[in-house]
Amino acid sequence: MVVVGAGFSGIGTAIRLRRAGIHDFVVLERAGEVGGIWRDNTYPDVGVDIPIWGYCYSFEPNPNWRHAYAKGEELRSYAEHCVEKYGVRPHLRLDTEVSGMRFDDDRDEWVVTTSRGTYRARFVIHAFGALGRPKQPEIAGxxxxxxxxxxxxxxxxxxxxxxxxxxxxxxxxxxxxxxxxxxxxxxxxxxxxxxxxxxxxxxxxVPRLLxxxxxxxxxxxxxxxxxxxxxxxxxxxxxxxxxxxxxxxxxxxxxxxxxxxxxxxxxxxxxxxxxxxxxxxxxxxxxxxxxxxxxxxxxxxxxxxxxxxxxxxxxxxxxxxxxxxxxxATGFEVFERTSLPRYPILGAGGTDLGDYFAANRIVCYEGVTLPVCPNAFIIHGPYSMTGSFFLTIENAAAHAVRCITEARRRGATRVTVTDEAFTRFGDEMIARQASSIFFNSNCEQARSFYFDRNGDVPLFRPTTSVEAWWRMRRFPLTDYVFGSRIDAARHREPAGHGEAP
Structure with missing residues (x-):
């Protein structure tokens, strides 16, 4: 199994896998250290925008925060602490940049190409986060x-x-x-x-006494x-x-x-x-x-x-x-073609994921999976983010682990979300976001990166955090097909969620 990224998303996913008794995985990280955005962003006064007690794993509260709004240095230290405490270090493969991956339909495996060789994995979890690729302005000269x-x-x-x-x-x-x-x-x-x-x-x-x-x-x-x-x-x-x-x-x-x-x-x-x-x-x-x-x-x-x-x-x-x-200070590529995905991904039947997103609305079932990408899961996928960044990580990791453990229990080699479940979820999210501020105000003047090229706001999930927590852990297993490469021989055209306008 391969987890891509060793920021908080990748670290949290690795911890969830280990706590579920799954140890046969590696975490691929392009850099030489963990920490994700808090490793990369070291500009003056970098820090969180919410009180720090809500910006950490639920299972690992930190009593040592020095500021109510922690600085980047504290976040990097917290990431290292979690890696050591929860035994993630042996799974890390640092200085290993993923350059592409494809799904092998004949073996129900992902072939992951990196700067340090090729990995074959039954399951892949994309945990590289949403804010990793700096956006360069287009300025002549x-x-x-x-x-x-x-x-x-x-x-x-x-x-x-x-x-x-x-x-x-x-x-x-x-x-x-x-x-x-x-x-x-x-x-x-x-x-x-x-x-x-x-x-x-x-x-x-934060006072020392506290x-x-x-x-x-x-x-x-x-x-x-x-x-x-x-x-x-x-x-x-x-x-x-x-x-x-x-x-x-x-x-x-x-x-x-x-x-x-x-x-x-x-x-x-x-x-x-x-x-x-x-x-x-x-x-x-x-x-x-x-x-x-x-x-x-x-x-x-x-x-x-x-x-x-x-x-x-x-x-x-x-x-x-x-x-x-x-x-x-021009931000990050979020919904640009170059970041969806960040490297070439060929799913079932050779479907290019970048072409898929260019032709369809940006949706993932429960913010985690796509019909065209069996055995693959996304942390911080479209329509997964609620009010808490870390709750979103824990929700998506729980969803992925539930699918993986069920596949292993059944002896299945392929896990694919059904077209019906995928379409149902996408329709629901698009309908529910219509009540949000983004479509009931003059947000078009804000030039916000929240909006994708279709005018949707897939960065946020239009539900409460409680509902998201429940649904990400209690989704019907019938929303997935658990099968094998023999079942996959009955090839079908990949499903999409509406043509892009």
Whole structure:
């Protein structure tokens, strides 16, 4: 068995496999360390956007968090801790990058090609997460720029940020980076395509006495954990699913009050104010972001970027902005053709998964499986994400392990979700997301990466976390066909969920 990725998704999946008594698997990781996005993202002030007690495995609460909103370093340490404590280390194959895979219909096996050779596996679990491939902006002449170019997800700690610095983007990474870079830069230019809602961040150092109490009485950790989980559920359902006016308005007022307090210039405030409702884009929190633009050496540029040259950036209004260092806070490829999938995958009957997603809506049964990919499971697949990142991991891993253990119990070599179950789930998710904020507001102005090219929002699951937890563990086994390569000889055309518009 092969698990792809050693971020929190891969680590959590490996732990679930071991706890189910499954030990014949390897975890393939392209890098030399575990940690996923918290290994790759090392930009200044990188950290989580939710209180840390809700951002960890349910079975491994951590009493030692030093900040209510933990920094990247703490998350990397937590990943290493889980690898060691739960015996994942022997399964790791680091510095092993997957370059492609295909399903062998004759043997009911996946053939996985890597930088260190080929693996054959009965089952494959894709646990590489949704935010792993940095998105590069398409700017004419960018290759000619003579200064340093840094992407937020591949931070260059040797590059200087003390001269004339520019940041492209105002998303969640930029909100953390911009105040830090402003402290060191002689001049800072921020290129904003779309303003973003930023609410205050109630961060604080966790007192040593409280950490000591958590270590002595682990049950105490359940208090902040449940507070955070309930808050996330209210936020997720009140904002994303049902667009409850009082919740959305409250958060907008929090952001607006912070903006008025930190930016005295009314014209600048207007340029920083979004024209869409809160929730259309990724949740962002900061106590310093807005006030940074009130500093004399910081400029906000809202004109579209037209091109780059050796010395800077030219915008559509004809202005040329000379810079020494360019920071790309342009996010990740999520629903682009190059990330669906990240490497060539040929499923049953030689179906190319990239072509499949290009021709059909982006759906996976319960966010985990596809009819065209037998014996394959996805962690953080379409329509799997609820309010809690780690709950999503545990849900999907539980779903995959249930299928695998049932196949082994039956002596089956092939597990495939039925066309009927796949279509039923996709229709339900697409219908239910119609009540969300994304389709009942002016989110089209937000230019959010939540939307795929079909106008759907497959990143989020339009259900409560409780419903997701139950369904991912109690789905009818009749929604799958457990068979063998002999049964597969009766070949059929792969099913799709609606043609792409």
């Amino acid at each position: 960018l290759d000619e720029f003579a200064g340093a170019v840094i992407h937020s997800a591949r931070w260059d700690h040797e590059a200087k940020t003390s001269g004339r610095v520019a940041v492209i983007g105002t998303g969640s990474s930029a909100v953390q980076i911009i105040p830090e870079v402003a402290d060191s830069a002689a001049e800072l230019v921020v290129f904003q395509r779309t303003p973003i809602w930023v609410i205050p961040k109630p961060d604080f150092p 950490r000591w109490g958590f270590r002595r009485l682990p049950l105490l950790l359940s208090i902040p954990r449940w507070i955070v989980l309930v808050w996330l559920e209210v936020l997720y359902n009140g904002v994303f699913r049902f667009k409850l006016p009082f919740v959305v308005t409250l958060l907008e007022r929090l952001a607006g009050a912070a903006l008025r307090r930190q930016v005295p210039d009314p014209r600048l405030r207007e340029r920083l104010s979004p024209s869409y409702r809160f929730g259309c884009k990724f949740l962002t929190l900061s106590n310093r972001y807005y006030r940074t633009f009130a500093r004399e050496h910081v400029r906000l540029v809202s004109a579209d970027i037209e091109s780059a040259d050796a010395t800077g950036i030219r915008t559509a209004d004809g202005a040329h902005h000379p810079i020494d260092t360019l920071i790309l």
